[in-house]
Amino acid sequence: xxxxxKTFRRALTTKDGALLGSIFSPENPDRRAFAFSTNHERIRxxxxxxxxxxxxxxxxxxxxxxxxxxVSYWKIAYILERDDGADVSWVKxxxxxxxxxxxxxxxxxKGNWPHWTLPVMYQICLSLRTVxxxxxxxxxxxxxxxxxxxxAARYINKAFTLxxxxxxxxxxxxxxxxxxxxxxxxKTYFKLNSVGLAKNILRVLPASLADMPPLEAFPKSHIxxxxxxxxxxxxxxxxxxxxxxxxxxxxxxxxxxxxRNKELILTYLIPTTMLTKHKLPTPELLSRFPRLATLFNPxxxxxxxxxxxxxxxxxxxxxxxxxxxxIYLTLxxxxxxxxxxxxxxxxxxQNEENRTxxxxxxxxIAMGCAxxxxxxxVGVGYAENGDGGENGGGGMVEADGDTVMRSIPERMEVExxxxxxxxxxxxxxxxxxxxxxxxxxxxxxxxKEPFPGTVV
Amino acid sequence: MSAPPWRSGGTNGNNRNGAFHSVNARKxxxxxxIQHEGTQTLTQTPAPEQTPKTQFPDKLKDYVARxxxxxxxxxxxxxxxxxxxxxxxxxxxxxxxxxxxxxxxLPQTILARKKVTAKEEQTAKALAMGxxxxxxxxTGASPSPFIRxxxxxxxxxxxYHGKKRKSSGSSEELTPPxxxxxEERFDKRPRQGDKFFPAxxxxxxxxxxxxxxxxxxxxxxxxxxxxxxxxPDNKRPLIGRCMDLEKRYFRLTSAPNPDNVRPLHVLEKTxxxxxxxxxxxxxxxxxxxQFKSLRQDLTVQHIKNDFxxxxxxxxxxxxxxxxxxxEYNQCQTQLHSLYREGFKGHEEEFKAYRILYLIHTCxxxxxxxxxxxxxxxxxxxxxxxxxxxxxxxxxxxxxxxxFRLYLEAPAMGGYLMDSFVAxxxxxxxxxxxxxxxxxxxxxxxxxxxxxxSDTDCVNFLCDNEAAxxxxxxxxxxxxxxxxxxQTAKALxxxxxxxxxxxSKVDIKGQL
Numbered sequence: 001x002x003x004x005x006k007t008f009r010r011a012l013t014t015k016d017g018a019l020l021g022s023i024f025s026p027e028n029p030d031r032r033a034f035a036f037s038t039n040h041e042r043i044r045x046x047x048x049x050x051x052x053x054x055x056x057x058x059x060x061x062x063x064x065x066x067x068x069x070x071v072s073y074w075k076i077a078y079i080l081e082r083d084d085g086a087d088v089s090w091v092k093x094x095x096x097x098x099x100x101x102x103x104x105x106x107x108x109x110k111g112n113w114p115h116w117t118l119p120v121m122y123q124i125c126l127s128l129r130t131v132x133x134x135x136x137x138x139x140x141x142x143x144x145x146x147x148x149x150x151x152a153a154r155y156i157n158k159a160f161t162l163x164x165x166x167x168x169x170x171x172x173x174x175x176x177x178x179x180x181x182x183x184x185x186x187k188t189y190f191k192l193n194s195v196g197l198a199k200n201i202l203r204v205l206p207a208s209l210a211d212m213p214p215l216e217a218f219p220k221s222h223i224x225x226x227x228x229x230x231x232x233x234x235x236x237x238x239x240x241x242x243x244x245x246x247x248x249x250x251x252x253x254x255x256x257x258x259x260r261n262k263e264l265i266l267t268y269l270i271p272t273t274m275l276t277k278h279k280l281p282t283p284e285l286l287s288r289f290p291r292l293a294t295l296f297n298p299x300x301x302x303x304x305x306x307x308x309x310x311x312x313x314x315x316x317x318x319x320x321x322x323x324x325x326x327i328y329l330t331l332x333x334x335x336x337x338x339x340x341x342x343x344x345x346x347x348x349x350q351n352e353e354n355r356t357x358x359x360x361x362x363x364x365i366a367m368g369c370a371x372x373x374x375x376x377x378v379g380v381g382y383a384e385n386g387d388g389g390e391n392g393g394g395g396m397v398e399a400d401g402d403t404v405m406r407s408i409p410e411r412m413e414v415e416x417x418x419x420x421x422x423x424x425x426x427x428x429x430x431x432x433x434x435x436x437x438x439x440x441x442x443x444x445x446x447x448k449e450p451f452p453g454t455v456v
Numbered sequence: 457m458s459a460p461p462w463r464s465g466g467t468n469g470n471n472r473n474g475a476f477h478s479v480n481a482r483k484x485x486x487x488x489x490i491q492h493e494g495t496q497t498l499t500q501t502p503a504p505e506q507t508p509k510t511q512f513p514d515k516l517k518d519y520v521a522r523x524x525x526x527x528x529x530x531x532x533x534x535x536x537x538x539x540x541x542x543x544x545x546x547x548x549x550x551x552x553x554x555x556x557x558x559x560x561x562l563p564q565t566i567l568a569r570k571k572v573t574a575k576e577e578q579t580a581k582a583l584a585m586g587x588x589x590x591x592x593x594x595t596g597a598s599p600s601p602f603i604r605x606x607x608x609x610x611x612x613x614x615x616y617h618g619k620k621r622k623s624s625g626s627s628e629e630l631t632p633p634x635x636x637x638x639e640e641r642f643d644k645r646p647r648q649g650d651k652f653f654p655a656x657x658x659x660x661x662x663x664x665x666x667x668x669x670x671x672x673x674x675x676x677x678x679x680x681x682x683x684x685x686x687x688p689d690n691k692r693p694l695i696g697r698c699m700d701l702e703k704r705y706f707r708l709t710s711a712p713n714p715d716n717v718r719p720l721h722v723l724e725k726t727x728x729x730x731x732x733x734x735x736x737x738x739x740x741x742x743x744x745x746q747f748k749s750l751r752q753d754l755t756v757q758h759i760k761n762d763f764x765x766x767x768x769x770x771x772x773x774x775x776x777x778x779x780x781x782x783e784y785n786q787c788q789t790q791l792h793s794l795y796r797e798g799f800k801g802h803e804e805e806f807k808a809y810r811i812l813y814l815i816h817t818c819x820x821x822x823x824x825x826x827x828x829x830x831x832x833x834x835x836x837x838x839x840x841x842x843x844x845x846x847x848x849x850x851x852x853x854x855x856x857x858x859f860r861l862y863l864e865a866p867a868m869g870g871y872l873m874d875s876f877v878a879x880x881x882x883x884x885x886x887x888x889x890x891x892x893x894x895x896x897x898x899x900x901x902x903x904x905x906x907x908x909s910d911t912d913c914v915n916f917l918c919d920n921e922a923a924x925x926x927x928x929x930x931x932x933x934x935x936x937x938x939x940x941x942q943t944a945k946a947l948x949x950x951x952x953x954x955x956x957x958x959s960k961v962d963i964k965g966q967l
Contacts, residue, residue, distance in 0.1 A: 424891025
């Protein structure tokens with residue numbers, strides 16, 4: 001008797017769902033022996049024999065569903081273990097995996113499989129996704145198009161329906177599997193780059209929430225993942241308020257030592273809080289996540305110093321990675337904070353008594369124009385090279401103790417209207433308090449807290 | 457046209473020919489059963505009357521629950537009727553307890569199936585009466601040359617089973633399927649169930665089992681996978697025979713008729729003619745219509761090559777020029793996939809348009825996607841560079857540069873920007889009204905917001921109901937000619953206008 005059958009019998013008698021699920025894992029060490037234990041001719045008879053006499057299988061429907069499931073599983077094991085190593089036909093494996101999933105679905109619809117066997121559903125859905133990805137990869141290498149992952153998403157959806165449509169009393173309901181499957185669907189849709197479908201789930205889900213236990217009652221691992229995806233969906237919809245709530249929830253609940261998950265959550269939470277709270281990640285936080293540090297450190301530095309040109313450079317430098325992670329457009333908007341910091345420095349540089357009325361020209365100088373007249377359209381930029389021009393624009397920042405804004409030789413000119421436009425933006429967005437008097441070419445700042453929330 | 461089949465029955469006598477017999481027989485299958493039929497079935501239900509305390513098996517209760525679980529309200533009535541019929545039939549045949557309700561297809565599924573057959577039946581009827589050809593010649597729609605009769609009658613056969621279940625059940629029992637080991641065990645359950653409910657029917661258990669088996673087999677036919685109707689084979693590309701250069705667009709409702717479809721070499725000439733006509737006449741509604749029929753002919757013949765790209769590109773440009781974003785988006789969607797399949801055209805130009813279009817629809821997810829797919833070489837193309845800059849200055853609220861970019865947009869980009877310039881002006885007005893106090897020179901607004909003249913600017917302000925806030929001021933030393941605009945009071949007006957402008961973005965046929 002192969003160990004796999006023994007495990008199966010033990011799991012069924014002790015009602016050990018996790019153990020039962022592990023049978024269908026690709027990491028199951030017994031799979032190889034199982035694959036070699038028999039052949040296509042004998043497999044059904046063998047399975048029937050090996051699992052005979054179990055009390056749990058007295059019900060004929062339950063029994064036949066398990067037979068079907070194990071036979072399907074053996075076929076996959078056969079393909080993966082006995083086929084020729086690297087040349088495994090993932091297409092065939094995928095078809096087999098699909099049959100396995102359908103056998104599992106029948107197990108729940110007709111075979112009365114109890115809810116504690118849910119790990120079996122998890123494992124089979126998970127494997128379907130993995131095999132679909134491998135199969136698509138293989139097809140792509142051969143220059144063919146393959147849409148197995150899309151297909152897999154549809155089949156995983158069947159499992160989702162199985163979960164939410166179960167009307168058994170809640171303590172023995174398949175509803176407990178809902179979030180695991182939903183998370184798997186999220187994962188698949190994100191891989192497919194169709195956030196729209198992910199949003200669809202979030203639209204469908206509330207309808208079935210009524211007779212479901214509260215989210216907190218589910219396993220933590222399910223909640224963390226679910227909240228993470230909710231947060232990312234909100235993030236992508238620019239709903240930063242909700243994104244912050246969801247992601248913070250996920251972060252707080254996340255297992256302390258799962259660095260990878262925390263890293264994923266923070267990838268979206270950091271840009272979110274930069275926008276919502278104008279808070280940069282602390283060096284201590286970033287030091288614990290080297291990957292995040294390389295991702296965010298350069299840009300955070302330029303925000304802090306208010307060096308707009310360096311900000312643009314940092315954004316361009318990281319563009320590929322930012323775009324890949326879908327945080328580019330969000331990070332781009334943090335330029336406002338960098339600009340606020342720059343303007344704030346201009347104000348602080350003024351004598352105490354002049355701080356409420358500042359010529360727009362001062363800001364223009366700070367933005368890098370030494371006043372050679374406004375000739376033509378030029379890019380937004382910032383130069384700070386200590387060569388103060390007529391007004392000592394460089395000195396003021398050095399007085400602030402910042403060292404970042406030097407050694408960028410080229411100076412960019414910014415038209416006075418553009419400076420005004422950006423100042424007006426600051427005021428409109430509530431980052432500065434005051435108004436522009438165009439006749440006097442002056443920015444009139446509020447005497448109290450001209451830069452709300454910055455102690456100035 | 458003759459009366460629809462559900463009304464033609466019984467009211468007039470001229471439908472006695474063979475073609476209509478089948479219609480009469482199938483009346484109850486129509487998606488809208490006639491009233492008196494419905495009531496008839498109801499009065500025919502003796503079972504509930506015989507046993508005053510009607511009991512239902514739990515499985516049946518589940519079945520009913522499942523039926524209404526995801527039933528859209530508009531279909532509820534029809535589904536209810538169908539459900540009633542199923543249960544009544546089951547009672548009449550006394551199989552309520554032996555039937556495996558959990559395997560029974562839901563009434564929705566059965567109805568959907570019937571709708572399909574009803575439709576095919578109508579097509580077939582028209583064919584039989586020889587009317588179809590005439591009708592199709594007039595409308596441009598035509599029956600598929602591939603509709604094969606045997607196929608069609610198969611579908612009808614299936615339905616006869618469903619319909620005649622009541623009367624002709626015995627004919628099937630002549631060939632009982634040999635049940636295998638598993639099926640036998642399946643059948644044990646209803647038998648055991650009968651011990652608890654002995655009063656159900658006179659039929660022998662054996663007959664009941666067979667019947668249950670039959671239901672099960674029929675149920676299989678209705679499984680979701682097979683529920684989608686077999687569409688007549690349209691995989692084989694069709695080749696047109698029409699030689700006309702011009703053709704009006706008609707939305708096809710059935711498979712195309714090769715006589716009305718122009719082959720590729722004719723279409724190539726058509727395009728040349730259309731280009732000439734557009735230059736000389738510039739009649740957009742005519743051109744658009746012609747392009748649509750041209751595109752349709754390409755589609756139905758499964759033609760995909762660089763010529764198709766050209767057609768879509770030209771149509772897209774014309775649509776842009778006329779501000780027809782819906783039509784433009786359809787072309788863009790097609791172009792997107794054509795480029796991806798490797799057909800050549802002006803991909804960079806249209807990438808730039810797409811960026812601008814995504815700005816217009818505020819589609820951030822797709823924008824992210826597009827940015828991720830841009831190559832470094834793409835970013836060096838002038839039009840794409842321009843479009844990307846538009847995007848980035850808008851994100852920064854830098855209206856000053858935005859309106860500069862508007863004035864120097866390359867190719868057709870300006871037309872696309874037209875679609876969101878008005879909206880961005882309102883957004884810019886909000887910022888200006890908040891940032892500048894106490895008032896602002898109209899000339900400044902004209903320049904900053906890219907108006908062609910002060911008059912245009914004043915018109916814009918008046919259109920937004922801010923006319924009252926414009927005032928003439930004589931300058932300090934008595935210099936007149938300074939028209940000012942009061943910013944503080946205008947802020948709420950433009951906040952409202954901005955909100956309205958951003959809330960309704962046309963997302964027709966969104967890619």
